[in-house]
Amino acid sequence: EPEVTQTPSHQVTQMGQEVILRCVPISNHLYFYWYRQILGQKVEFLVSFYNNEISEKSEIFDDQFSVERPDGSNFTLKIRSTKLEDSAMYFCASRGTRNNDEQFFGPGTRLTVL
């Protein structure tokens, strides 16, 4: 069964460093998303991506964040200069078509900023 994969599973970085979180969505899906979940808190929407552009972003997704689909298979989230408060689980999700509202989530990347 197709699934969304994410790498790495755990990333530890120093404050101020850049990180890139990687995701491989389900191959024929058209809509891509990033979410984050701070420990013990709710899942928060960051950004949605369709047709090679951002279709929606939340207030959390400021200028320090960017997304890219560089090669038609990977979908990346970059944080330019990490802060302590960026420590969280980051989940990638994909969705097949506009008519199918179900999103398929990856296992997540745990980001720890020291």
Added chain:
Amino acid sequence: SQQGEEDPQALSIQEGENATMNCSYKTSINNLQWYRQNSGRGLVHLILIRSNEREKHSGRLRVTLDTSKKSSSLLITASRAADTASYFCATYNNAGNMLTFGGGTRLMVKP
């Protein structure tokens, strides 16, 4: 923005009992979804109920939707220890490109 909020925040029951979780939201919706999250893992879609549906079943899951009260409930019947997880409701914004999750209910099923 649309926002689902679940109650209770935590629920502990014995295996075999039923578990009921509730969700409230603020704005009009086309559908409402329920997801499950095992500890520290990704979310898994459980069931979707459309705004013109009042009740939907899937295996041991039963979801209801009351659009007049802007609320939904998820019932898990004959619970099992393996049902231990967090359960979230989620709704899309009007443009259908942002999924907003509620705070979740942490369910513990004791064997």
